[in-house]
Amino acid sequence: MQNADPISNPPPLVEQAFTRLRADVLAGAFAAGAKLKLDELQGLYGYSSSPLREALSRLSQEGLVRADERRGFRVAPISAEDLADITHMRVMLDVPALRESIAHGDDAWEATVIAAFHRLEKVESRLSDGPVVLDEEWSGLHRAFHLALVEACPSERQRAWGASLFDQAERYRRYSARFRRSARRKSNEHRKLMDAALRRDADTACALLEEHILSTQRNVLAALRHAEGAER
Incomplete structure (x- = not known):
């Protein structure tokens, strides 16, 4: 049995969430310093909390998002x-x-x-x-x-x-x-x-x-x- 064509398979949910969220952060869809609430992001993008949390963690590693253990994630400020x-x-x-x-x-x-x-x-x-x-x-x-x-x-x-x-x-x-x-x-x-x-x-x-x-x-x-x- 042949494997499915990898080109036709969509990227994993984490990668999809990361790509979409990253594009919106770069485009200024979220105000600088704005809190990124998981429940609101779920409603906006349609992903569960797990891929969104991983996407936010990756964005924080890039410096586009700031992570705070008590306060969650925020868009990095502009200054x-x-x-x-x-x-x-x-x-x-x-x-x-x-x-x-x-x-x-x-x-x-x-x-x-x-x-x-x-x-x-x-x-x-x-x-x-x-x-x-x-x-x-x-x-x-x-x-x-x-x-x-x-x-x-x-x-x-x-x-x-x-x-x-x-x-x-x-x-x-x-x-x-x-x-x-x-x-x-x-x-x-x-x-x-x-x-x-x-x-x-x-x-x-x-x-x-x-x-x-x-x-x-x-x-x-x-x-x-x-x-x-x-x-x-």
């Missing part, structure tokens, strides 16, 4: 201090990872970077110059491009930790995007970053990546100040 810590660690990990990737990357790595940029550019070319909402498609392609740049870095842990920090910064990118006035500027930054990496100009590429990361921090801080001013 200038938290963003500064994420930014600092991204510069520490991602910039050296890019330098290593440029040093070790082969023709296949170059092709992966070019393809990832092309897909991202096609989506970014459709963004307006006014405030935008960064959807799942853009977020996935943006992540794929940045991970492709460092894919040839020999350290698996460095790449994994960098990817986790990239995801923690995603909520902040989406938060600030609605206040952004030039969506295409980021596309130009990505092209310059790719070009420098492909011509093996590590110093320029690393400087561009660091500025790219820091510009995200500046954009978010401006959005936070805007939001604070609107509340007064």
